[in-house]
Amino acid sequence: MKELFKLFITFAKVGCFTFGGGYAMLPLLQKEVVEKNNWATTEELMDYFAIGQCTPGIIAVNTSTFIGYKRKGVIGGIAATLGMVFPSIVIITIIAGFIRSFADFEIVGHALNGIKAGVCALILDAVIKLIKKSIIDTYTFVLFVAVFFIALLTDITTVILIVASGFLGVVISYIKSHINSGKGAA
Amino acid sequence: MLLYLKLFYEFAKTGLFAIGGGLATLPFLYEMSSATGWFTTHDISNMIAVSESTPGPIGINMSTYVGFQTTYTYFGIAGGILGGITATLSLVLPSIIVIELVSKILNKFKESRIVQEIFYGLRPASTALVAASGMGIAKAAFLIENTAAIAVNYKSLILGILIFVFYKLFKLHPIVYIAAAAVIGIIFKF
Incomplete structure (x- = not known):
């Protein structure tokens, strides 16, 4: 209470x-x-x-x-x-x-x-x-800059930006893990 | 009574379909104006002015204002107060339900890898959106836009810089700085 x-x-x-x-x-x-x-x-x-x-x-x-x-x-x-x-x-x-x-x-x-x-x-x-x-690495920095300018300069709704960023988060993580495993193999 | 039910319906609908900041409720208010005749588009500009010049999120302020205004005409002060409360609570009801459901689901999958990855992308985007909206406020605060030219409002800019520096130096509560900014604005006729 x-x-x-x-x-x-x-x-x-x-x-x-x-x-x-x-x-x-x-x-x-x-x-x-x-x-x-x-x-x-x-x-x-x-x-x-x-x-x-x-x-x-x-x-x-x-x-x-x-x-x-x-x-x-x-x-x-x-x-x-x-x-x-x-x-x-x-x-x-x-x-x-x-x-x-x-x-x-x-x-x-x-x-x-x-x-x-x-x-x-x-x-x-x-x-x-x-x-x-x-902003913890290059990817998140680029994402930040991109979303900032898109939000500032275009009329694209925030919903789309948020959904796309979440999706990109998954994609980037996938790429990152593959780069790492590639390095591991080499 | 019917009017209150209608208020509930209109504002619950707005709360359910208006996504984003408070100004996302605006198109719904225009639609409400033409569909119900409760208020005119001129009233809406008055409501925006009041909502922006009083504390509280704009969306909430506008719903209280509309709810009050609509019922006050028919039922007087007491009826108006009830109308304001009805409209505001109707606006937040869908949010409460949806967010509690989302929270419940989120708690369950918080540790899952894919949710972590989604947030990895969401956080910089969320930060960027706050920064972009900050730019919007900064433009309104620091620039004077005439039809002829754009000039920098040095008085405001200096106040902004001073407040930033003082906020960094003395970590007082943000409320202190907001109140101080208001007082300075009044004294120096910003």
């Missing part, structure tokens, strides 16, 4: 400070989930993000469910996800009900522009941490 509550509170905290899409919550997840609570490793976080992008639903929710489930099973997944959406429900309800012109306030725009710059810095740090764990 205590851990369920902790899952809820932790993800509510993450939801409360995520500005933008699911990616913007990565630095917070790294801090709360990986470093502070040891609920998952950086590698697992990457896996959840990858799978979360090719399964139904938005990434933020998918990632919360993954981590909650890992800790406490079905109920854990529900607790984490409800925690994630809780701040949104409260804040948006207040705004939709009482302060509809919220987005037009000048002060909100200034704060957001500051936050955007800050979030960029935090994401850069998060990406460096991910790179250290995911």
Whole structure:
């Protein structure tokens, strides 16, 4: 019960400070989930993000469910996800009900522009941490560069990129093992 | 009551078929707008503005907003609150079910060689997608795009660099830096 509550509170905290899409919550997840609570490793976080992008639903929710489930099973997944959406429900309800012109306030725009710059810095740090764990040889480096530019310059959907990368992972591993065994024979 | 059932249906459908980030829900909202008449496309742009300027994942914010807006007109504040909750929970329900199933299967085959090989390819791709989306945010934060030319927003760029350096030096909670960035943005009118 205590851990369920902790899952809820932790993800509510993450939801409360995520500005933008699911990616913007990565630095917070790294801090709360990986470093502070040891609920998952950086590698697992990457896996959840990858799978979360090719399964139904938005990434933020998918990632919360993954981590909650890992800790406490079905109920854990529900607790984490409800925690994630809780701040949104409260804040948006207040705004939709009482302060509809919220987005037009000048002060909100200034704060957001500051936050955007800050979030960029935090994401850069998060990406460096991910790179250290995911780019482990030449193949993974090439895959990283290729996916990065395809995602940046084309309209190919992420689902296709993810599925293709998983497939390539298997193919590359196959080639690698054959090169190695070839060397072994020679 | 019927309206709430319809909300549940529309948002569960969105949650089941919208794949990817929160903005993946957008096409579904446009479709919902023309199919149900609950809100106009003009309302959608308002919702995006609010969702982007408030904490929380955009997809969640939009569903709460739409759920509230749709039911508020007929049932007042209490009805609106219930509508917001209904829409949001309906959106996340398919995710919860699917991800719990995927987790269950994944746990079973986690150690298998082929799953390990798939993740070997997925991880650099996942990292690249985060990096690419970071570039998108960076473009919005650090560039000023006019119709005539593109200029660098030096104020934002300096803030970004400072926050990165301070984050590396003092490993405080990311929340501290986000809050500081907001305050600096307000004080210096970013």
